[in-house]
Amino acid sequence: MxxxxxxxxxxxxxxxxxxxxxxxxxxxxxxxxxxxxxxxxxxxxxxxxxxxxxxxxxxxxxxxxxxxxxxxxxxxxxxxxxxxxxxxxxxxxxxxxxxxxxxxxxxxxxxxxxxxxxxxxxxxxxxxxxxxxxxxxxxGAFQDGWAQAVKTLVSRLPKPQATKAADRVNVLPGSHLTPGDIEELRELIEAFGLRPVFAPDVSGSLDGHIPDQWLGTTLGGTALAELEELGGAAHTLAIGEQMRPAAEALQARCGVPYTLFDRLTGLTATDAFIAKLAELSGWAVPARIRRQRSQLVDAMLDGHFHFGNAKIALAAEPDLLWSAGSFLAEMGAELAVAVTTTRSPLLERLPTDEVLIGDLEDFERLAQAAGCDVLMTHSHGRQAAERLGKPLVRLGIPTFDRIGNAHRCHVGYRGTRNFVYEVGNVLIEQIPHHGPQDWPLPQAALAAARARTATLAAASA
CATH class of the missing domain: 3.40.50.1980 (Nitrogenase molybdenum iron protein domain)
Structure with missing residues (x-):
């Protein structure tokens, strides 16, 4: 703890x-x-x-x-x-x-x-x-504002409906999810024959598309009519601990039960999400999703040589910190420094000794004292990385010195695979001596992954 x-x-x-x-x-x-x-x-x-x-x-x-x-x-x-x-x-x-x-x-x-x-x-x-x-x-902080806005929306706009559509699901995404993350989740949900309504849906308005004509308002996203009909869904999927109050508010107003996923980056986390989709739909897990899972397991095996014992300094909003930090630890890295912005029930569960609610000066000081190999935070951490002579993996908002931020994806099997490659390649450059001869194969983790694969295969049969 x-x-x-x-x-x-x-x-x-x-x-x-x-x-x-x-x-x-x-x-x-x-x-x-x-x-x-x-x-x-x-x-x-x-x-x-x-x-x-x-x-x-x-x-x-x-x-x-x-x-x-x-x-x-x-x-x-x-x-x-x-x-x-x-x-x-x-x-x-x-x-x-x-x-x-x-x-x-x-x-x-x-x-x-x-x-x-x-x-x-x-x-x-x-x-x-x-x-x-x-x-x-x-x-509070950024994710608190997002959470309060979504809670207010679902507390006031949806209309209670007696009839629930079995194939309709509400999705309440946290602020740590990018438009690319939401697109990935939409594909996964629709692969099970379900109709998702994301509230809010930044993938429709901030995904970088060019509209046919100029608009003075947002370019897309969740329509007002869709917000009013959230009460007609069979279930709500809340992504991130910050979405728990909104999911509870929607359940209280419209009687829609919910399931909360505190993260969707990682093998076990995505397995739980896919299992829930299979339960809601009654469908078997599609072959292409099973193949995506197999590709992730292979990527994790390829990458664990480079993650093992690497010291990571991570600074982010609580839900993003939890999502990235937990998976890095699962890959064998050491979360040596964890700095965040505001209180959250997740912080005490992080796989590290201490979590500091502080700023990037604290982050830089702790990363130097711990001898971290890689820094991970948004673009305002670039000066700290330069002073310490360490690589910076940019994560979260704002990332203003890179393009394509809307399309980054770190959720689901494919998104987690992207994260393994992104961080793993940085670690290869920073710690070039890491290789198969340095770190033993994580047999326990591999055995657990194989067991989960067998369970999914049996469920899909």
Whole structure:
């Protein structure tokens, strides 16, 4: 069990953490015909906009209520009202999604009351759905904002339905999943004859496609009608511990049971997911998925020589830290340094001695003291890697000095295989002497993999 501590420094140096409003705005970008809005100053929104543009290399729809000194003191109703009317008139979204910032949270703006008053004064807003979520940026972190946004959406928009479609499943993906990850999960689910609805679905809006015509809102994602019909699904699949509150809220509202998967990177983790899909559908595991599993097992055998005893320093949001860190340990690497941004029940279960809630200065200091071979974090860790003379495997948001971030995939059998190759090749360059003669074959792990293969084969027969 890992010991979780929190940095007591007076301020963050080279911050690892990103704010709740940014996480919530990112979640709203996975909704079709949506206009995300930050209720705060222009600077708050501009920072988030630039960060997401640099990561995805795409146009990002994000608006602001443009609070200034005077409106911050007297209250922001006028700004919210003007924002709602202007956005409806110019962009014509199906949904306007507002998240708060530290500025307006400190003032204590009653945004739900503002929205109700604006609807009363302006009947023309009746054709536009409006959702507000409280996300103060002085508390929590990026994945907390995402989680709070999704919980709010599923608590307000779905309509309870008496009839459940046996082949329909809801999928609540965590913020650590890329658009490429979601595409991979969609293929796996559809391979069992199931119809998934992802909420939110950034693979539809931030996958790098070019639309036929310019739109002032999000380019795709989960439609408002799909959100309203989440209550008609037979089951909900929640991906990441951060999605547990949202899954519970949807179950309470619409009576849809859920299964939570804390990670989908790794052999055992993906096996559990595939077994659940087979159970929900009643189908045998398709041959092509069994072959993907076999390819992953072979990749793990190829890569374990290079992972064995390698020291890894990893800094990420809790769910991403858990997903990557757990699999690295399964491959035989040592998770020597683990730094994260916020509290999570998963942290104590990490395969390491200590988890620090801190910043990238802490990350660099600990990585140097531990003599780590490889650093893994987002692009803001590149200076630390340069100073330590160690390679950096970029993971998470923002990754602004690489292209193709939307299409990276580290989930499922194929995504895990990609992760093995990506990290393994870096380790080969960093520790070239690793090879078959250095590390014994992990017979226990191999035997367990063969046993699981036999079980899946029997179930598919």
């Amino acid at each position: 890992a010991h979780v501590t929190e940095s007591k420094k007076a301020c963050a140096v080279n911050p690892l953490k990103m704010s709740q409003p940014l996480g919530a705005a990112y979640a709203f970008m996975g909704l079709a015909s949506c206009m995300p809005v930050m209720h705060g100053s222009q600077g708050c929104t501009s920072f988030g906009l630039v960060l997401l543009v640099r990561h995805f290399k795409e146009a990002i729809p994000l608006q602001t209520t443009a609070m200034n000194e005077a409106t911050t003191i007297v209250g922001g109703y006028d700004n919210v009202e003007k924002a709602l009317l202007n956005i409806r008139q110019r962009a014509k979204p199906a949904l306007i999604a507002i998240c708060s910032t530290g500025l307006t949270e400190t003032k204590g703006d009653d945004v739900d009351g503002y929205i109700a008053l604006a609807r009363q004064k302006h009947p023309e807003l009746a054709d536009t759905a409006i959702v507000y979520v409280s996300t103060p940026d002085y508390a």
